[in-house]
Amino acid sequence: xxxxxxxxxxxxxxxxxxxxxxxxxxxxxxxxxxxxxxxxxxxxxxxxxxxxxxxxxxxxxxxxxxxxxxxxxxxxxxxxxxxxxxxxxxxxxxxxxxxxxxxxxxxxxxxxxxxxxxxxxxxxxxxxxxxxxxxxxxxxxxxxxxxxxxxxxxxxxxxxxxxxxxxxxxxxxxxxxxxxxxxxxxxxxxxxxxxxxxxxxxxxxxxxxxxxxxxxxxxxxxxxxxxxxxxxxxxxxxxxxxxxxxxxxxxxxxxxxxxxxxxxxxxxxxxxxxxxxx
Amino acid sequence: xxxxxxxxxxxxxxxxxxxxxxxxxxxxxxxxxxxxxxxxxxxxxxxxxxxxxxxxxxxxxxxxxxxxxxxxxxxxxxxxxxxxxxxxxxxxxxxxxxxxxxxxxxxxxxxxxxxxxxxxxxxxxxxxxxxxxxxxxxxxxxxxxxxxxxxxxxxxxxxxxxxxxxxxxxxxxxxxxxxxxxxxxxxxxxxxxxxxxxxxxxxxxxxxxxxxxxxxxxxxxxxxxxxxxxxxxxxxxxxxxxxxxxxxxxxxxxxxxxxxxxxxxxxxxxxxxxxxxxxxxxxxxxxxxxx
Numbered sequence: 001x002x003x004x005x006x007x008x009x010x011x012x013x014x015x016x017x018x019x020x021x022x023x024x025x026x027x028x029x030x031x032x033x034x035x036x037x038x039x040x041x042x043x044x045x046x047x048x049x050x051x052x053x054x055x056x057x058x059x060x061x062x063x064x065x066x067x068x069x070x071x072x073x074x075x076x077x078x079x080x081x082x083x084x085x086x087x088x089x090x091x092x093x094x095x096x097x098x099x100x101x102x103x104x105x106x107x108x109x110x111x112x113x114x115x116x117x118x119x120x121x122x123x124x125x126x127x128x129x130x131x132x133x134x135x136x137x138x139x140x141x142x143x144x145x146x147x148x149x150x151x152x153x154x155x156x157x158x159x160x161x162x163x164x165x166x167x168x169x170x171x172x173x174x175x176x177x178x179x180x181x182x183x184x185x186x187x188x189x190x191x192x193x194x195x196x197x198x199x200x201x202x203x204x205x206x207x208x209x210x211x212x213x214x215x216x217x218x219x220x221x222x223x224x225x226x227x228x229x230x231x232x233x234x235x236x237x238x239x240x241x242x243x244x245x246x247x248x249x250x251x252x253x254x255x256x257x258x259x260x261x262x263x264x265x266x267x268x269x270x271x272x273x274x275x276x277x278x
Numbered sequence: 279x280x281x282x283x284x285x286x287x288x289x290x291x292x293x294x295x296x297x298x299x300x301x302x303x304x305x306x307x308x309x310x311x312x313x314x315x316x317x318x319x320x321x322x323x324x325x326x327x328x329x330x331x332x333x334x335x336x337x338x339x340x341x342x343x344x345x346x347x348x349x350x351x352x353x354x355x356x357x358x359x360x361x362x363x364x365x366x367x368x369x370x371x372x373x374x375x376x377x378x379x380x381x382x383x384x385x386x387x388x389x390x391x392x393x394x395x396x397x398x399x400x401x402x403x404x405x406x407x408x409x410x411x412x413x414x415x416x417x418x419x420x421x422x423x424x425x426x427x428x429x430x431x432x433x434x435x436x437x438x439x440x441x442x443x444x445x446x447x448x449x450x451x452x453x454x455x456x457x458x459x460x461x462x463x464x465x466x467x468x469x470x471x472x473x474x475x476x477x478x479x480x481x482x483x484x485x486x487x488x489x490x491x492x493x494x495x496x497x498x499x500x501x502x503x504x505x506x507x508x509x510x511x512x513x514x515x516x517x518x519x520x521x522x523x524x525x526x527x528x529x530x531x532x533x534x535x536x537x538x539x540x541x542x543x544x545x546x547x548x549x550x551x552x553x554x555x556x557x558x559x560x561x562x563x564x565x566x567x568x569x
Contacts, residue, residue, distance in 0.1 A: 025442065108306070253394065
């Protein structure tokens, strides 16, 4: 009896240990980057001799850093809007509707998820190059946005689909019974209920686009986004400005994740209180 | 969940489905077909010539160099599948069955790491794996000989990067299939006198197969396109298929060749997908679904 309990305890400890180890694995490179961003030395080896913020200054003074930030922000904003709207519509069509050719629609909207990003980029690059030579345009930020939308929309779709799946449609019926029009039902009931999923999808899309390298690298032409800036920089030689950049990069992502979590909790609380009231 | 049957005459259906479907056709399906068409064209003086020619395909099939790299890519992808699943399963299982208190926090931490810029994370691994890097420094300070690990610019370095960037995918799929398992089935097994270990192997593991299979396939197809890891962590010493494709576009400016190699890689991924789907289907139909 005792040995059985000890064996169970051992299994529990090992399982929890795996998760802890996995988190260490996930955060090892991120923590390393943050630590090295404050070094006072040019070489990126331990031990870190002194504390300094000089690499942040050097990063901000780099002439091609700010254009890359602007490009990344523009691409991520526009891609997020498209991916979230298309993904939400797609999720509703995936889960709630049944229609002819739905199988085809599902395959078509899910397939990009099964493509390595580089191949997705290459395939679109070929198409845009051929199209560009016919119509007289070349690849740039616009093609990057198209690429990001194709790549990111399936992710947004999956995130919203989870929310649509757990959707309680009796609330819509109640609103309709109370005399609300189709649009009012959507605005007052459907959208607020789907909002947490849509919001998570938007954050997910923004961060995926912001950090995307492969698709941008294939489709950017001469334009540069932040990950391309880093890639071409570390190809030349490592410098403490990249750890500094990584640390700066974490701040907006962290803010977005915290906002999402707060909103999600508030929505959960509202749902719970709504249920207990009714 | 109520299902609504919709006809294509319904403007609501058209408005929901058409924009996304058209975008995917125009920027995903047509580009794919275009890639296939391009493999039958040729180049002259770095310019595309529109013909119908099998020249590129004869070149692809007659050069063993390409196939060595393709084989290496497939081998790396298979090793990556095994490693990621071995790491992801226990972690997903722990997340689904233990750790109730910190579950959300851990999930957010994992998603946050997953969404952080891959180029920067890969650069972080350089700093860890370098001969004078963090890993060797730590090992030296706990008593191991200096410069013990020499992983940067080796296939092992590439593999660490690939596992790192892909392990989140099977974690998600396996976790999802584990939380969907009906708790009553497990309790029934306990009631029937099965031990925890026996229950795990005879109930939990078989029921988590959809997540296992889909995670494994996802890692396989995504690792076929690994580019950053072999380039940055492998140092380009043993290039994978993606590097070959990039070279044929950038260095050789040979689009048909790049297109053909892309088609080969997509075909390998599709074959694997089909094989796995057939296997999964046979497994579920022969064992039957638990009533």
